[in-house]
Amino acid sequence: MISALAVEIPYWGQSIFRVVGGLVAVLLPAGGIVYLFLFKMMSFMQSRLGPMEAGPYGSMQLLAEVGKWMQKEDIAPDNADKPIFKIAPLVVLLSTFLLIVVVPFGPDAVFADFDTGVFYFLAVGSISVLGILIAGWASANKYSLLGGLRAAGQLIAYELPMVLATLGVVIQAESMNLNRIIEVQNTGAIFGFGGLGNPFILTQFVGFLIFMIAVQAELTQAPFDMPIAESELVSGYMTEYTGFRFLIFFIAEFATAGVFAFIASVLFLGGWGVPFDWFGWSNIDDVDWWMNIVGPVIMATKMFALVGIIMWVRFSYPRFREDQLQTFAWKFLIPVSLANIAVTAILKVAI
Amino acid sequence: MIDLSRSSWVVAPLSDTETTDADAPQALPGDGLREGIVDDLRQRIGDALIDSHIVPNDDLFVRVATDSWADTAGALKTAGFTWFSFLSAIDWMPSPYGKGEEDPTVEKEPIDMTIKQGVCGGETRMQVFARLTDLDRHVGITIKADVPDDKPVVDSWTGSFAGANWHERECHEMFGIGFNGHPDLRNMYLPGEFEGHPMKKDFPLLARMVKPWPGIVDVEPMPVQDEEEAGGDES
């Protein structure tokens, strides 16, 4: 990646560049999502203004939030399991950073270009379940325990449809490498017309829907927010957390939303690329170097669009009951995603 | 596309008939109805029915003997009064503390402590009373019974009306009346360590003892004490 920018950066410069890049790629979208969607979009949906005092149009609200959460007293309940109680939020945030490693932002702008990128992010995605379960168990509070167990059941139940939905994409792109998937989408053509590329959202629409529903469940958001059901279990596994630990949970929740939106845009909307025909490229190697800079901007717009949908559903839907949620996943989503794979495979072989 | 009404994960789909149209409201109960009810009750519980008072076309009060308090409930339930309204008690002794609104400077005249029962009379200081309604004939009945002063215990209504459970718990903690046959006679409202029964007339309201009610000015006689007939001009 660095060599493409036609300037030689020593190795320690590269690692600093990667660390800063990683932080920006995770925290900036999280901050943007919290401000844009949680404060502003929710308020406008509810016909009110949202924070306006801190800075023009409440733009400094995030600074105020972080500043305040730093000053809060850090309470750990006495019969809680102290070390594990303190580690739990970091584990949840850890899985977000691990996910961003494999997301490509440009032909060379990717932290680690694995050949089995899809396999990697599906495996790493389930680390946050551990964090939530630890948080639920360690905070020695009945509500947290109930919330943690519900989260474990739900996240496992919804990882399966996500895996099967991505399987459809992998079959169609014949590769697990994310850059290759983007290349296939942008060079493909629909009935000969190459101007729009072949984003998998068109051919894999059922897979896209199942993936988005599974993402909604992975983030424990509204229709599936049984683990943090305010009206029943006070605030689920986050009940006992205060101060900057709660801030880490809060940021992790929205950062994961951003990262999953990145991945969804890579898999279904053609990631950082625009249809290659517009610039006369034929494959990934002859994409110009400036795409490494424009790529992240395109990815950001697609990500904000997808997160907009996720948050829109979050703020307007009531929540499932626990058993309905499980039956919806096992008895409905998984069979449909299996059918989707079968159809893709048959079409793959036939055409 | 998603067939949500399937019974597998939506609990069994129940009937979707919107409404049953209300038939014409029955004729409002006339006078004969309440006499009929009292006679019917007299047949069911015999001379336990001590006194009855009918407000024509309006209301019906009945007083029964204490020991047949529980089977009056059963009798009325079979007679059609299926809807349980409430159950509570009245302490007929006038409050020895007055209203706490008297002008402290003026010498207080003694309060007559004679116990005078209400509509259907009665001998004892405490009376337990309940109300049932017949939803089809749109008529309500209030049943009273004396509570013996020495041992304030009556039978419980939970046998025929499960709804009386909470009402009797509240009556127990407020008036100190025991209900034998009641499943668990704990305190309903007051915290466990609250001693005394607040609704008894001899339970003082301490705040009023310590600090008389600030609005005493209301009690003074008006500058021109108008007689009854000239009363309404300035209201």
Added chain:
Amino acid sequence: MMSDRQQLSYIASQAADARLNVELETEGMTLNIGPQHPATHGTLRIIARLDGEQVIWAEPSAGYMHRGYEKLTEVRTFPQVTTLINRIDWLGSFANEVPFILAAEKLMEIEAPPRAQVIRTILFELSRIANVSLFLGDLGVQMGAITPVFLAFRDREYVLNLIEGATGGRFHPNFDRIGGLKDDLPKGWIDETKQVMKKLIGFCDEIEDLLFGNEIFQSRMRGIGVIPADIAKEYGLSGANLRASGVDYDLRRDQDIALSYDKADFKVWTHPDGDSWARCWIRLQETRESCKIVQQLIEQIPAGPVMTKVPRIIKVPEGEAYVSTENPLGEMGYYVVSKGDLGPFRVKIRSASFNNISITPWVLKGVYVPDIITILASLYFILGDIDR
């Protein structure tokens, strides 16, 4: 009569008790919801014994909002009592005063002039709309949907403006006097009411397709917390809870009372199922019905005085009277015993939510934890009404 799930939970509770002392099994967990909990409207505490996610036995513990109304009414004069009692059901608070005033008027054998009766009925229905519209919005929050409550508050403000315009208080008006009303309606109030009623009917349609049309909402409400008619009668349920179990009983139509409901024709909605869905659905239809009642009555306000001849210091003659009306929460009645002096001798307040909630130990047996919140939301209680 008990549904199969309730039998199952009964067997489960026996098993759970047996298991408590057997070390191998996981013993049941006692969950304490409240007294301060986002779902309970205020301070109701529910003690529930769970076996996993299923409730074996649940019992609400009331008393956290007990302010001792009946004792306080004994040391106050009649006008002071009306100020106090409109804080019992603090959402539709004008509706609390009306039965007490009617009971006092019945004892004094006087009747409010026709104009006062019509205005009283209109304000009664307005406070019902203000009460139940917040219920419809709050229903969403209990289920997890955040947005409907804002719509409810937004449209409820219009109704509060009307009540404040007429009475001066947003929702503790204290506008009733024995023998009539404090004073007359302000100018322009009538056509403003007409516009607001159109807006409120629009609000009902909006909530109907936002919430009631939502599949998740239906799947969480249908078939949950079924209460058969005879159990409802035995516990003394009233209002929409009773009508949801198929009992066609509405005090506004079935009782001869000094309010002018006979001037408006309205439909009494019932539903045969008796589950949480039926209760909420009936309240939605009743809100629309109330808007129509107000629209009809607003045309027929007769001219004339608003207050009859009443002596300056009111002494209610000796006697006892019980008057109850169809309050937003159910049937609310006052049993007033008067000994002919300034204040009442004893006032028994029959509040609707006390009976409505006394059925929860029966109905919560064998349900899941999230269903506790659904059933309590559909029974719709106000803490001041339970604890008095």
Added chain:
Amino acid sequence: MGLVDKGRMPAPLTKLFNMSRSYSLWVYQWGLACCAIEMGAAFGSPRYDVMRLGVIPLPASPRQADFVCVSGTVTDKMAPAVKRLWEQMPEPKYAISMGSCANCGGPYWDSYSVTKGVDQIIPIDVYVPGCPPRPEALLEGVVLLQQRIKNEDMQAKWKGDEFTTLQATRAAERGELSAGEPTGQTTHDISTDPQPIPERDRPQPIVVGGGPIE
């Protein structure tokens, strides 16, 4: 353990921390009685929206709350629950007592089961009179609380002393310095003691629509 309880904070940093604390107040829904509906109208309705002031009514557990608005009648049975929930809140916490029931028992002043005023249980920063107070009155209470937080002396707050503003402590120190050598004298001369803050300057709890506003 917060960052600021040990050493002295330079003024601009305190200003920044105060500013951030006042603009991001997370409030815990603590509705008790009728004032809860007016609080709901203030916190959760589009007309008197409080989120535009930076007060976010999101948290469902006391652990994440900054300030709490006790709205409604506190009965004797509820008092221990109020106390426990107040202690569960992390440290820089504030309280608004809304409605005359919470301020002093209100219309139930003579009831046998009502606590006469919630300030017997928890320290209150702002009193909002009214029964129920209009949502605008509550918003004014929130704004006054924000003003109070903006010029608050963090150190005194962390040490748990009585609330003092930044200016008051600075004035006390100057008073101390100008009153000559430190007071560790053997013969304790009253005149060299730090002059107590004059009564007028001592910040009173704010009462909406009355009382001093610093």
